[in-house]
Amino acid sequence: MSIFYFIAFLSILFAVLVISAKNPVHSILYLILTFFTFTIQYILLNAQFLAIVNFIVYMGAILVLFLYTLMLINLNKDSEPVKTNMVKIAAVLGGGCLMVVLVAALKAVGTSQPVLVKDPGLGLVKNLGKILFDEFLLPFEVSSLLLLSAMVGAVLLATRDKKPVVNG
Amino acid sequence: MDSFFKTVQSVPLNHYILLSAIIFSIGVIGVLIRRNAIIIFMSVELMLNAVNLLLTAFSVYRGDATGQVFVFFIMALAAAEVAVGLAIIVMIYRNTNSVDINVLNRLKW
Amino acid sequence: MDNYIWLIPILPLAGFLINGLGRNSLSKSVIGAIGCLVVLASFGLSVAAFLQVKSTGKFEATMFDWFEIGFFKVQFSFLVDQLSSLMLLIITGVGFLIHLYSVGYMQNDEGFGKFFAYLNLFIFFMLLLVLGSNYLIMFIGWEGVGLCSYLLIGFWFTNPDYADAAKKAFVMNRIGDLGFIIGLFLIMNYFGSVTFADIFPKAASMQAGSVPFTLITILLFIGAVGKSAQIPLFTWLPDAMAGPTPVSALIHAATMVTAGVYMVARSNILFTLAPYTMTIIAVVGLATAVFAALIALSQTDIKKVLAYSTVSQLGYMFLGLGVGAYTGAFFHVLTHAFFKALLFLGAGSVIHAMSNEQDMRQMGGLKGKLKITFITMLIGTLAISGIPPFAGFFSKDEILAHTFAHSETMYVIGVITAMFTSFYMFRMLYLTFYGKFRGTAEQEHHVHESPASMTIPLIVLAVLSIVGGFIGIPEALGGHHWLEEWLKPVFAQSAPLLPDSHLSSSTEIALMCASVAGAVLALIYAYVRYVKNNHVPAADSEERPGLVSLSYHKFYIDEIYDFLIRKPLDALSVFFYKVVDLLVIDGFVNGLGKISVKTSKGLRLLQTGNVGFYIFMMVIGIIGVLLYSMFKI
Numbered sequence: 067m068s069i070f071y072f073i074a075f076l077s078i079l080f081a082v083l084v085i086s087a088k089n090p091v092h093s094i095l096y097l098i099l100t101f102f103t104f105t106i107q108y109i110l111l112n113a114q115f116l117a118i119v120n121f122i123v124y125m126g127a128i129l130v131l132f133l134y135t136l137m138l139i140n141l142n143k144d145s146e147p148v149k150t151n152m153v154k155i156a157a158v159l160g161g162g163c164l165m166v167v168l169v170a171a172l173k174a175v176g177t178s179q180p181v182l183v184k185d186p187g188l189g190l191v192k193n194l195g196k197i198l199f200d201e202f203l204l205p206f207e208v209s210s211l212l213l214l215s216a217m218v219g220a221v222l223l224a225t226r227d228k229k230p231v232v233n234g
Numbered sequence: 235m236d237s238f239f240k241t242v243q244s245v246p247l248n249h250y251i252l253l254s255a256i257i258f259s260i261g262v263i264g265v266l267i268r269r270n271a272i273i274i275f276m277s278v279e280l281m282l283n284a285v286n287l288l289l290t291a292f293s294v295y296r297g298d299a300t301g302q303v304f305v306f307f308i309m310a311l312a313a314a315e316v317a318v319g320l321a322i323i324v325m326i327y328r329n330t331n332s333v334d335i336n337v338l339n340r341l342k343w
Numbered sequence: 344m345d346n347y348i349w350l351i352p353i354l355p356l357a358g359f360l361i362n363g364l365g366r367n368s369l370s371k372s373v374i375g376a377i378g379c380l381v382v383l384a385s386f387g388l389s390v391a392a393f394l395q396v397k398s399t400g401k402f403e404a405t406m407f408d409w410f411e412i413g414f415f416k417v418q419f420s421f422l423v424d425q426l427s428s429l430m431l432l433i434i435t436g437v438g439f440l441i442h443l444y445s446v447g448y449m450q451n452d453e454g455f456g457k458f459f460a461y462l463n464l465f466i467f468f469m470l471l472l473v474l475g476s477n478y479l480i481m482f483i484g485w486e487g488v489g490l491c492s493y494l495l496i497g498f499w500f501t502n503p504d505y506a507d508a509a510k511k512a513f514v515m516n517r518i519g520d521l522g523f524i525i526g527l528f529l530i531m532n533y534f535g536s537v538t539f540a541d542i543f544p545k546a547a548s549m550q551a552g553s554v555p556f557t558l559i560t561i562l563l564f565i566g567a568v569g570k571s572a573q574i575p576l577f578t579w580l581p582d583a584m585a586g587p588t589p590v591s592a593l594i595h596a597a598t599m600v601t602a603g604v605y606m607v608a609r610s611n612i613l614f615t616l617a618p619y620t621m622t623i624i625a626v627v628g629l630a631t632a633v634f635a636a637l638i639a640l641s642q643t644d645i646k647k648v649l650a651y652s653t654v655s656q657l658g659y660m661f662l663g664l665g666v667g668a669y670t671g672a673f674f675h676v677l678t679h680a681f682f683k684a685l686l687f688l689g690a691g692s693v694i695h696a697m698s699n700e701q702d703m704r705q706m707g708g709l710k711g712k713l714k715i716t717f718i719t720m721l722i723g724t725l726a727i728s729g730i731p732p733f734a735g736f737f738s739k740d741e742i743l744a745h746t747f748a749h750s751e752t753m754y755v756i757g758v759i760t761a762m763f764t765s766f767y768m769f770r771m772l773y774l775t776f777y778g779k780f781r782g783t784a785e786q787e788h789h790v791h792e793s794p795a796s797m798t799i800p801l802i803v804l805a806v807l808s809i810v811g812g813f814i815g816i817p818e819a820l821g822g823h824h825w826l827e828e829w830l831k832p833v834f835a836q837s838a839p840l841l842p843d844s845h846l847s848s849s850t851e852i853a854l855m856c857a858s859v860a861g862a863v864l865a866l867i868y869a870y871v872r873y874v875k876n877n878h879v880p881a882a883d884s885e886e887r888p889g890l891v892s893l894s895y896h897k898f899y900i901d902e903i904y905d906f907l908i909r910k911p912l913d914a915l916s917v918f919f920y921k922v923v924d925l926l927v928i929d930g931f932v933n934g935l936g937k938i939s940v941k942t943s944k945g946l947r948l949l950q951t952g953n954v955g956f957y958i959f960m961m962v963i964g965i966i967g968v969l970l971y972s973m974f975k976i
Binding site: 070074077078081082084085090093094097100101104107108111112113115116119120123124127128131132135136138139153154156157158160161162164165168169172173188189193194197198201202205209212213215216217219220221223224226 | 245248249251252253255256257258259260261262263264266267268270272273275276277279280283286287290291293294297299300302303305306307309310311312313314315316317318320321322323324325327328333
């Protein structure tokens, strides 16, 4: 049980470091660590499939993509502009309010029951697959379309315009 | 594995809610504080992940696999979104040579 | 005849439509023929209706159910009884003669077709007025004749003075109409109906002198004051001489102005039961008669003399109504239609001969050249002055006799006014036809008798002026008062309620001699002054002695009205324009626009284009939504 609290503490710590790091590359690296703690949380909940997918997709693909883009843009610590203090305080206050409200809202659900794994087979790949292809077949197929369009969109957006050929 | 789980479990649901809310709010603060478009994007990913965690917690609590399937879809969606979003940011950088959102304010009155 | 009664008003309406639509395409002779023939046909049908009433009594013909709201039901039906059949004869008969006259008079006018269309429309509305079996149909006709009066007075509207005169007539009529309408509302309220057949029997059984009667009758009388040019709403009639002379003859002598008298005669039971109103009517009538006569004494325009004379004679009619002499007043309507139309048409003939000159100071010595006109006008002047045995004598004397029975002072004033009438009418005659010609040589060259289409109506009307009085010879002179017998059913309900005004034969004869003597005296005095001494009224630029000047300037009554009424209204209008319209309403509407602009200017600043700002607003919004859902649930 105390593992949960330790991992939770680590998550929060790394998250704060993500948003406060000056160097963007450091931000991304801290984000990777945050996602790693999330993976461990998933394992604690016996959601094995999600844990592996989180590890591979998020940490392996998405954040690496971020890193590539960051490299393209060629940022470093010096060129990072900073917002005024006033804005930072306003932002922290706003976020704090949001947190309070969220907690209060979700508390209305009103349960303090411990999360017990009722069905140990719930998070296994085999069982999840069964449900995925049984009840949720349509969203699954549609999401493939979604990925296709995202791919096409990304390629189209990032293609450089061909320069006109100069005659003679 | 069973005994491991049994000893590790019995974390009240409220604590998951609290953790998720805290990380979500940190993500929001990150969006509001930073000026680099890529960092903002990353904070959005942080928010998405917080929600994923909460969904998984509820799914295990209820014994309903729908939550985890939903998380699966959210991840797929997040991947697509990142691809397109970063493409846009690259285009913006090519045109204006900056990813500072304070510079990108052409859509004003 | 019941089934064809609707043809009587419809034929002139058809004439209006045909002449109106074809005014530019049909030839003048066709227009004139159509215009005259429809009225002649209506006259024929009116004679048939009259004969039917004579043999079988009154009858009603319902055209259709008009409307029904709750208990209030109105039918569009015509009532032909003794009173309305006589009016039908007058309207269509005199109307036909005037139509015939207009063919000659308006021959050279461009708006020939328009004129006949308007004339026919007027006949239609006037017929509706007298045929109606309830106050609403009467009111339609009432309004319609006011409209036609406006159209015809302002016939030559390109002259702004004439257009103003038309407007004046219409506005003054409307002021009277307001009283009429409110009176109608009260009638509806107290009697639950506006149909004569419902109201009059009910009224006969009600208490005399009670407030509803007084109120209703005063309001109806206000309507009559506007329409029939009594004090204080008479100033439109002299100005209405701006219209062509046939218009003056038809509308302002024979028919429209008598609509008020007709209305009071029709509602006689209501008036008899309101003694206060009767007194008011008598006083107003007498005052109008005197006032107009005083003004007519010094006028120099031939038509204006006749106009004021009309106002004065209308005053006599209302005096008759006010003292309870309903038959006498109606008798005077009849005879007045004859001789006043005759006088106006004759004046038109003179004006036509004088190349449109209307100032009597430029005329003179025309009796040799305009023989027929002179003789007919002489007959008309004798009739209006009340010289026996012409028509005016019998009717005027009947009114004066009833006045004597009512109040002797009023009688004396009435007789003095009759003397004035005789004086200014003969003054007009002498100035126009006797003495030497005072106009220009060119006018003298052009003087000629009018064509037959104009003289034939004059002759017919002159004959009627001579014999018209014989239908009402009083018993004192040994006659059988046919008109009184004829109209008895109409005034039957009032008769027992009126105070007894029967005079002994000797008194009546004495009164008659007195008024005739007065009229002859005035005649002789006028002769001495204007023929023997060749007195010509002073030119406009010369000074006049005090009273004469007052009379010449119409006692400045137009100026008084201008000061008392028009100026405050103008000030009120300016106030409404400057304050209410510009400041309040425009301010409000413009203010709305200004608020929109200011708000948008402020809101526009939200669009900073700064993404961070937008996201911040989004977060605030999400917090707001979450709070809302929390506290509502």
